Amino acid sequence: MVGNDEIAELLLPEAKVAPEELEARYPERSLPEGAYVTRFAPSPTGFLHTGSLFTAFLAHRLAQQSGGVFFLRIEDTDTKRTIAGSAEELIEQLARFGIIADEGFLPDGEKGAYGPYRQSERGDIYKVFVKKLLKEGKAYPDFCTAEDLARIRAVQEASKVIPGYWGPYARDRKLTNEERKERILRGDPWVIRFRSEGNHDRKVRFHDEIRGDLDIAENDIDVVILKSDGLPTYHFAHVVDDHLMRTNLVSRGEEWIPSTPVHLELFRALGWEHPRYAHLPVIMKLDHGNKRKLSKRKDPEAAVSYFLKEGYPPEALLVYLMSIANSNFEEWTEKEDSFDFRAFPFSLGKMSLDGALFDLDKLTFFSRELLAKWRGGDMLPPLLSWASENDPSLAERIRKDPSYMERILDIEKDRANPRKDYAKWSDVGPASAFFYRDLFEPLEERGFPYDPKYELSFISSWLQECADGMLYGVEESLWWSGVKELAAKRGFATRNKDYKERPGDYVGSLVDAAELLRLAITGAKRSPNLHEVISILGKEETRRRLLHEVRRSADSSQE
RNA sequence: GGCCCGUUGGAGAAGCGGCUUAACUCAUAUCCCUUUCAAGGAUACAUUCACGGGUUCGAACCCCGUACGGGUCACCA
Numbered sequence: 178m179v180g181n182d183e184i185a186e187l188l189l190p191e192a193k194v195a196p197e198e199l200e201a202r203y204p205e206r207s208l209p210e211g212a213y214v215t216r217f218a219p220s221p222t223g224f225l226h227t228g229s230l231f232t233a234f235l236a237h238r239l240a241q242q243s244g245g246v247f248f249l250r251i252e253d254t255d256t257k258r259t260i261a262g263s264a265e266e267l268i269e270q271l272a273r274f275g276i277i278a279d280e281g282f283l284p285d286g287e288k289g290a291y292g293p294y295r296q297s298e299r300g301d302i303y304k305v306f307v308k309k310l311l312k313e314g315k316a317y318p319d320f321c322t323a324e325d326l327a328r329i330r331a332v333q334e335a336s337k338v339i340p341g342y343w344g345p346y347a348r349d350r351k352l353t354n355e356e357r358k359e360r361i362l363r364g365d366p367w368v369i370r371f372r373s374e375g376n377h378d379r380k381v382r383f384h385d386e387i388r389g390d391l392d393i394a395e396n397d398i399d400v401v402i403l404k405s406d407g408l409p410t411y412h413f414a415h416v417v418d419d420h421l422m423r424t425n426l427v428s429r430g431e432e433w434i435p436s437t438p439v440h441l442e443l444f445r446a447l448g449w450e451h452p453r454y455a456h457l458p459v460i461m462k463l464d465h466g467n468k469r470k471l472s473k474r475k476d477p478e479a480a481v482s483y484f485l486k487e488g489y490p491p492e493a494l495l496v497y498l499m500s501i502a503n504s505n506f507e508e509w510t511e512k513e514d515s516f517d518f519r520a521f522p523f524s525l526g527k528m529s530l531d532g533a534l535f536d537l538d539k540l541t542f543f544s545r546e547l548l549a550k551w552r553g554g555d556m557l558p559p560l561l562s563w564a565s566e567n568d569p570s571l572a573e574r575i576r577k578d579p580s581y582m583e584r585i586l587d588i589e590k591d592r593a594n595p596r597k598d599y600a601k602w603s604d605v606g607p608a609s610a611f612f613y614r615d616l617f618e619p620l621e622e623r624g625f626p627y628d629p630k631y632e633l634s635f636i637s638s639w640l641q642e643c644a645d646g647m648l649y650g651v652e653e654s655l656w657w658s659g660v661k662e663l664a665a666k667r668g669f670a671t672r673n674k675d676y677k678e679r680p681g682d683y684v685g686s687l688v689d690a691a692e693l694l695r696l697a698i699t700g701a702k703r704s705p706n707l708h709e710v711i712s713i714l715g716k717e718e719t720r721r722r723l724l725h726e727v728r729r730s731a732d733s734s735q736e
Numbered sequence: 737g738g739c740c741c742g743u744u745g746g747a748g749a750a751g752c753g754g755c756u757u758a759a760c761u762c763a764u765a766u767c768c769c770u771u772u773c774a775a776g777g778a779u780a781c782a783u784u785c786a787c788g789g790g791u792u793c794g795a796a797c798c799c800c801g802u803a804c805g806g807g808u809c810a811c812c813a
């Protein structure tokens with residue numbers, strides 16, 4: 178008689194460590210009551226997805242606010258899909274969002290006593306437990322080829338039974354150990370499958386921290402736990418790792434709900450308690466009236482790098498994500514007059530159950546609000562580092578005279594309701610262009626859209642009067658009354674009401690007078706506060722711009 | 737297709753059987769203020785909670801069915 182032990186030995190001779198030894202090597206963590214041990218466990222198969230950032234962010238928050246531990250594990254058991262360097266890129270990007278793990282796979286190497294934190298380096302650990310299951314008869318080698326599996330599936334489809342490698346359809350479950358030994362020695366390729374005791378007509382109930390109690394059919398599939406390449410599947414790796422790393426709350430995407438019964442059964446078979454689960458809703462997008470998952474291929478905003486490239490401050494994205502996670506966060510920000518989500522008590526129970534639609538408008542709103550609170554001095558460093566990567570000419574302009582840019586960024590910031598011009602760093606370049614002579618000149622040459630009701634000769638003389646009579650270096654109200662005086666002399670109505678009542682008595686309203694002035698100085702009908710603009714440009718440049726327009730309009734009026 | 741989860745305004749949502757003639761935020765529109773823009777202020781925007789039925793004196797809230805949306809059914813995670 179060939180026993181299970183012999184088969185296990187034949188299959189996995191390299192697994193020599195005793196399970197107990199591993200248990201001892203990774204002891205229970207001693208943490209305060211209620212502390213969460215969470216993790217982010219990405220597959221290094223490409224860029225950081227916005228949904229992954231959401232998941233990582235919340236796991237991180239949960240650990241931090243409970244005084245627990247947040248670690249990062251790389252799930253690279255699918256060697257075919259692993260992309261070299263993407264794990265490093267992932268953690269580097271997370272770090273830009275301030276999501277830095279307490280332990281695990283980190284930018285400067287591994288840290289923590291529960292490693293290794295890369296599944297591809299944990300092969301021996303998994304095998305120890307696979308071997309244990311083998312010995313206990315809870316797992317067995319399966320010699321099916323892809324064609325064998327396809328055939329089984331075809332039979333199942335034809336007879337309309339539930340597809341999958343289960344019960345009577347689990348071909349190699351029924352092999353005798355003698356047969357197994359023979360085939361192993363013969364060198365037939367194999368995988369290890371878990372022998373499920375489940376019955377899909379029965380339901381398992383488990384508690385989800387977000388959704389409450391869930392009743393789902395038991396697993397009855399003999400899932401593969403060790404692949405032919407010697408690495409475990411997700412299911413097995415999750416169970417072993419989260420047990421050994423002493424995770425107590427697994428937060429992951431809701432796509433995992435249907436396979437949770439598999440995990441529960443594996444935990445039981447190994448004699449372990451399972452962690453708590455929180456299945457997070459997935460971020461969606463509206464596409465032709467249909468909701469669908471944010472797609473890597475179709476949606477630029479599915480990649481976190483998109484936001485970085487556009488120059489949204491990372492903080493703003495996180496504020497937005499927190500607002501979809503807990504909608505009461507928004508009320509909290511108003512009450513506390515703060516966007517500091519670190520101080521906000523995030524709650525799994527308050528999460529909504531279905532996936533939120535990604536709303537760029539709302540992100541923009543938060544971003545504007547956030548940046549409005551920053552002074553020029555706070556904005557300069559992140560702006561410069563963004564520009565260095567994404568807008569070299571802007572970066573150069575800033576470097577040449579940082580304090581000039583700082584003054585531009587500070588326009589109308591010094592008040593109770595600060596100006597909200599910028600939602601992202603890429604807004605700064607276009608918005609500030611007219612302050613720079615080399616960028617402004619082409620605008621000048623092109624001509625300005627002055628109101629055609631004014632003759633060019635009139636414009637010319639009005640601007641000349643402004644150039645000569647305008648006050649510089651004085652505070653705004655003084656400056657403005659100076660302008661008003663000039664406008665009155667020129668025949669503009671100084672009060673809008675007057676103009677509205679008797680338009681015939683005036684050449685225009687103060688609005689018109691100011692618009693001509695604004696156009697000459699900034700090149701646009703819309704601009705930030707003119708007084709502040711002028712004081713940043715300085716008397717010389719302002720005069721130069723005015724006189725240039727005086728000349729130009731005089732010239733064209735003669736033609 | 738089977739199973740699971742869900743369905744409140746354009747978006748995020750509050751609500752958990754009478755206090756809802758459905759809060760709040762974003763977006764949109766109009767008006768006010770105003771030297772433009774931004775900001776700010778005011779107002780409008782679900783005659784009703786996917787639909788149908790039931791329970792109840794009373795339902796967005798409880799039950800059943802239907803529809804719709806999403807997820808999942810791999811040696812991928």
